[in-house]
Amino acid sequence: MSGERAAGRERYYAGARAALPFALVTGVVGVSFGVLAGSLGWGSLVAIASSVVICSASAQFAVAAVLGSGGGPFAAIVAAILLNARFGPMGLAVGPYLKGGPFRRALEGQTVLDTSWAMANRGGGRFDREFMIGATAPQVVAWIGGTVAGVLGGDFVGNPERFGLDAIFPAFFLVLLVSELRGGRSAVTVALIAAALALLLVPVAPPGVPVIAACAAALLGLRRTS
């Protein structure tokens, strides 16, 4: 039993180690969020608190973008919800591998981040719970720490795009997609349909919607008779 627990602990650490490069990027993006929030006059406490309680780059940048361009709070909330709606299907996918009753599952579900979720994906619908939770830890620390640094320290990194950091996440998701596609022909078909749906919707739907709508491609699984 203790051996099993030690093996579990090892997987938390493995996830945390694997996430370190992404934590670095997340930290830099956190700095730029802190700087942006500061420039919008959010105040240090509000900016830092938003990174603690929301803890999601996509949702926070959406709120900042909508409010910063003169939009109202309702529009900001809708934009953030649409963007983060992808965590619904992600949670469905990882759900069977989380532990405990509904309350604990709901708590464990909070550890789903794009990168952690994708890294913990073991193909064929399987997920490594400990690896995912481990991978989330350093990224949360980096996100909050980066925000604090950006709010208090000011703009010492400049535009992250200058370093090509914005290319890292799509490239990383591509890496994981490629390994996922080795899982079989239905995965390839689903990925192609999902990519096409998302591309078609980007110009016409609000941000976030293309990704959720693309999940409809997974309904192809209904065809299977196994």
Place this chain on the structure above:
Amino acid sequence: MTTLWLTILTVALANAAIKASGPVLVGGRELPPRANAVISLLAPALLAALVVTETFGEDGALVLDEKALGVGVAAVALLLRAPVLVAVFLAALTAALARAFS
């Protein structure tokens, strides 16, 4: 300021509820095989959608820019069986260089 706080807290609660919904819905019980088949295909669907929207999507438009070039280089590197970190690093390097010289 109060409106901003309320907005942030609302987004925080909504985000937590979204993240909780999946695990609470499917957790801890046997699902019909067809539901499992759909759930197991969510990963390729989500990953493919994330790749194309993050590569080509920019403020509600499709664009082909330095970032897409970087991701393209990463794709080629993967085809040539480069290690994962090398492919991801090449994506960032390519995008950074293309921006520096454009």
